Amino acid sequence: GIIEPMELPITLNLIGKSNMYYGLGAIACGLTCGIDIDIIKAALFTIKGSVRYLEKIYDKDYMVVDNRCSTPLDYNSVLEEIQNIKYRYGYIVNGIEIDEGIYTVKKNLEVILDWVPILSIHKIYFYIDKKEDLIIDNINLLLEKYEIEYEIYSELDRCIHDSLKQLGKGDLLLLMGDDPLEEGRAILKSLI
Numbered sequence: 001g002i003i004e005p006m007e008l009p010i011t012l013n014l015i016g017k018s019n020m021y022y023g024l025g026a027i028a029c030g031l032t033c034g035i036d037i038d039i040i041k042a043a044l045f046t047i048k049g050s051v052r053y054l055e056k057i058y059d060k061d062y063m064v065v066d067n068r069c070s071t072p073l074d075y076n077s078v079l080e081e082i083q084n085i086k087y088r089y090g091y092i093v094n095g096i097e098i099d100e101g102i103y104t105v106k107k108n109l110e111v112i113l114d115w116v117p118i119l120s121i122h123k124i125y126f127y128i129d130k131k132e133d134l135i136i137d138n139i140n141l142l143l144e145k146y147e148i149e150y151e152i153y154s155e156l157d158r159c160i161h162d163s164l165k166q167l168g169k170g171d172l173l174l175l176m177g178d179d180p181l182e183e184g185r186a187i188l189k190s191l192i
Contacts (some may be wrong), residue, residue, distance in 0.1 A: 091166055
């Protein structure tokens, strides 16, 4: 027989527009295969998503999201996804690996700075895996043109600790970076 169109509320425990599209695809496949909608709903709600891809680490009074980023395209993609999340103020912990080279570091930072006014980012916390004056000087030079607070750290646990202290109800903390932030989730969970 013919089934009439209907609305069914389904909650995904994931964030980001692309994850919503993946969820819609899964729903369509499940329904096409005759799977009961309640089973589909339960399965979609329990999905954790990919590690370090728009990964919600914490979501109570405030939200903490971790995303592996290494190129300007990575940074732009995640910041574009973040604009679809409701939050009060945004904060970023940006992990910088000095082996990336100054050109990549600058290009990544330029992408972040382009999104600062769009996303209401109030402060950026930079974690640099090794003290490197050239990178620190370039960060300072780039940011002196912008009205954004920032701090530079060489200890990840201190960086995350200080960023958490800033968060209020409804705020968003975004961890962005590659290998330097691998331990970010564990440090964060030990502090919350």
